[in-house]
Each structure stands twice: as C-alpha cells, then as structure tokens.
Amino acid sequence: MxxxxxxxxxxxxxxxxxxxxxxxxxxxxxxxxxxxxxxxLTPVRKFTADEIRALREREQVSQTVFAMYLNVTKDSVSQWERGDKRPAGPACKLLSIVAEKGLSAIA
Structure with missing residues (x-):
C-alpha cells in the first residue's frame, strides 16, 4: 500500500x-x-494535552468522534488530553493536518 x-x-x-x-x-x-x-510536505509537530483538547473543542466533536476520525481509541484521546500519553507517528501527522485544515480534511 x-x-x-x-x-x-x-x-x-x-x-x-x-x-x-x-x-x-x-x-x-x-x-x-x-x-x-x-x-x-505538511510538517508534523508535537502537541500538548491542552492543544489537543482545544483542537477537538474547536472542531466541536466528542472524544469518541475525534478518536474515530483519527482511527484511535477514545481512551487514547482521553490519555492525550490528560497528558498521560502523547500521540506519535500517524496520529501526530493527522493532528497536524486537522490543526491546519480542519477535521474535514481527513474525513
């Protein structure tokens, strides 16, 4: 692929x-x-817990819906927003795209 x-x-x-x-x-x-x-290429950047929460809230979606768009679990989004874990790899790339172009860019 x-x-x-x-x-x-x-x-x-x-x-x-x-x-x-x-x-x-x-x-x-x-x-x-x-x-x-x-x-x-679109640069990939690191996101803080507050930035991820703000990004999700800007897009006006729940953690569950946000997780579905990013193809991760709701628990992953929750852990990112609490700062327990950090997104990596493809999740960071998708977050960078959402931050720049909105959630519709990966829909």
Whole structure:
C-alpha cells in the first residue's frame, strides 16, 4: 500500500512530484530530495494535552468522534488530553493536518 503524502499546496505537490521523478531518473540525489520533502510536505509537530483538547473543542466533536476520525481509541484521546500519553507517528501527522485544515480534511 502506498503512503499518501499531504502537501502544503497543489503547487508544492506538483513540484514534489517533479523532484521525485528527477530522483528516480538519477538527476538529483537523496539529499536534494530531502530538502524538497521538508519544503513541500505538511510538517508534523508535537502537541500538548491542552492543544489537543482545544483542537477537538474547536472542531466541536466528542472524544469518541475525534478518536474515530483519527482511527484511535477514545481512551487514547482521553490519555492525550490528560497528558498521560502523547500521540506519535500517524496520529501526530493527522493532528497536524486537522490543526491546519480542519477535521474535514481527513474525513
């Protein structure tokens, strides 16, 4: 299964796709491709418990509904909001997208 990349804009998506083709053709190196990744892809950031709660409340959904959108358990969302645990990996990426574009972006 191919991973879906989330870009900052359609223009950056086109630039990144072109750079990927250049990499595959051997015209640019991996270091240059990493720079394209950093400039084109949506950055992932760490969220505090208060930021996660505020994000969920901004979207006006319950912990259960928020968990369904993120494909995690309600208990995970609860633990994140209490600060007992921190989201990692794909959950952080999804939270970053929701923070920037809203819950409808991952619906």
């Amino acid at each position: 191919a991973r879906t990349k989330t870009y900052k804009s359609n223009v950056k998506a086109a630039i990144h796709e072109t750079a990927q083709g250049l990499l595959e053709a051997g015209l640019i190196d991996k270091h240059t491709m990493r720079r394209f990744d950093q400039s084109c």
